Amino acid sequence: MTDIDTLIANTIREDVRAGLHYKVPDASGYIKLDAMENPYELPRHLRQALAARLADAMLNRYPVPSYSTLKDSICAKLGVPAGYDVILGNGSDEIITILATACARQDKRAVVLAPTPAFVMFQRSAQFAGMDYVGVPLKADFSLDRAAMLAAIQQHKPSLVFLAYPNNPTGNLYDADDMIAIIEALGETGIAVVDEAYQPFARTSFMARLPQYPNLVVMRTLSKLGLAGIRLGYLAAAPQLLDQFDKVRPPYNVNVLTQVAAEFALEHLDILDRQAAQLNAARDELAASMAALPGVTVFPSSANFITVRVPDAERTCATLFAEKVLIKNLSKMHVLLANCIRVTVSTPEENAIFLNALKASL
């Protein structure tokens, strides 16, 4: 009889066997403020109209592989410059995997570099693709350490540099001049990926700069805008670069239901934009309320979440958990995040429940 453990030892990569899952806690019965989702749904009449569209989707057929209708709609409505195009991913998570897969050269050391703390999938995707990952610490105020970034680029010659704008888990926007210095330093040797997952809240973007820098690519997602469930990310770049990335994209990676739902949502972008504006106002209100609490340091956020330092993050998270509120304890992620927690901005009701529980924990 085949012993399953021996089979695993003989077949599965050592780093995968030793590694951990991407943890997502079970949220049933909890107020979910740990994943930067939009708490608002589409209005009922629009959900009904969407249902009718979905009913006509051809589930018996593979998606049309060019995805041209959806791509055209994204380019037209989301500010992709003329002459530039997009590729689509099953969430921007998949785009990150595609980028790493395409750049994981075997004939020389291939490196992914990012300022840290950063979105964890940058490191995980680099590892799974067999690339080295170099993290360059941010400054204590979470701004880019331009000199350290430029020195690390010189030393490690990364093929990919990820800059989340705004950054997760810190919430801030980096200084645009620092980012440009990095993009220019990479020149022909590396691709700068500006990850704009939180752009609907930041209302600033590197998209319009694409024509200025051939090595710049801009990645976004519909997840934070209110469509996390459909899983759709996109990458805008020069067509020649996209052509290369498209070769490693799994065929039919975006399913027909997602395609229909995304096209529908883009017809009603004004509603999603209004929700984002509402969340921005709620964020500023929540940040001000937290800043007034003793021992709490609120870091500036241009996203739909807020990172704060509390006296005892473990205690705060335990209190919130007991009150059925899920947030993220960032403490163990990076030394710069000691006693930091991250909370997603939600409805006024959920924000108030969070705030009361936070007060009780202090």
Ligand SMILES: Cc1ncc(COP(=O)(O)O)c(C=O)c1O
């Ligand atoms: C900075 C950043 N990039 C990308 C993603 C992935 O988004 P999705 O795969 O839902 O498109 C996230 C999700 O939290 C994120 O914070």
